[in-house]
Amino acid sequence: MTDQIIQSRDGGILTITLNMPEKRNPISDVSVVEQICDAFMAADQDMSVRCVILTGAGTVFSSGGDLKQMRPDSGGLRAGLPAETRRNYKYGIQRLPLMFQALEVPVIAAVNGAAIGAGLDLTTMCDIRIAASSAKFAESFVRLGITPGDGGAWLLPRIVGFSKATELALTGETIDAAEALRIGLVTQVVEDADLMAAARMIADKIAANPPHAVRMTKRLLREGQTADLKNILEMSAAMQSLAHATADNDEAITAFLEKRAPEFKGE
Structure with missing residues (x-):
């Protein structure tokens, strides 16, 4: 049996690939959900993983x-x-948005083709989205007579705004990569052949920074989606005290003063 997802590691960058091309990489089966959750939670617990790229x-x-x-x-x-x-939704596909929301390791969605329905919502669970020029996106649940069942009604408006999210969800229309870029659904569009290299370029820039600071910064950004300013400031002060206690913080300051490139070790 072919693995439903595959993983490959290059230095601090982990690539996770949905691996059911003959079925168009569906994510609704409970076994796929479990494999995705297991892979990402393992990466989150491994501080040597600096960034994850998700693709199909x-x-x-x-x-x-x-x-x-x-x-x-x-x-x-x-x-x-x-x-x-x-119950099938709650203990199946709805595990994905909750898991992604809790992750501290940064995740880049490299959207190599159509991202439809829950596939579009899966991209919105990631932190950064880039698209191949051939990519297509559709919040298409309504065309099947159903509603977004995996958190899309919460996720999509936070990225493209309420009005555009409502338009996409109520029409179910498909948009191309250029439109996805225009509305802020993705941050860049590249030629198909350049997609993974572009994703890797972003991942390398993230991985070059102190990993504890990166993960805590992501946590603050995620919490900032729902928390008020007072609570975010309190959390920021607590995380800043942790960041100041790292050897990487000292190394960053020393390297700056010595006019040399820093060497971060995740300590």
Whole structure:
């Protein structure tokens, strides 16, 4: 059986690839959710991992849900009883947004093709999104007569704004990479052949910085999405005290004063 996700490591950069191209890389199956969660949580616990790149095998990033598993009693998310369907979502695909929200390791989505429905929402769970020129995006749940079931109604408006998110969700229309860039869904669009190199360039820039400071900065940014200023300032003071206690902070100051490149060791 082919691995549903594959991992490759190059220095401090981990690449996780959805590896079901023949099915368009769906993420609705509980086994896929478990593998994704296991891979990312392991990376989060490993301080030698400085950044993670998430992409898809083949020509599709992720089609989101497997439509064959949306039939009644198919063994997928949709069950015979509504109460069972609710539990399938809660203990299945809804684990993903909660897990991504808790991660401290930075995650870059390298969107190599279509990101549809839950596939689009998966990109919004990541911290940074870049797209190949052939990428397509659609918040297409309404066209199937369903609603965003994996957190898209919370995630998408925080990235593109309420009005644009509402337009995308209520029309279900597909947009291209250029439009995704215009509305701020992605930060850059590159030629298909250059996608992974562009993602790696960003990852390398992140990885060059002190890892404790990087992870705490990400945590503050995530908390800032929902916390008020007073609580963020309190958390910032606590994290700053931790950052000042690291050897990397001392090394950064010393290197600056000595006019040389710093050597950060994650200490």
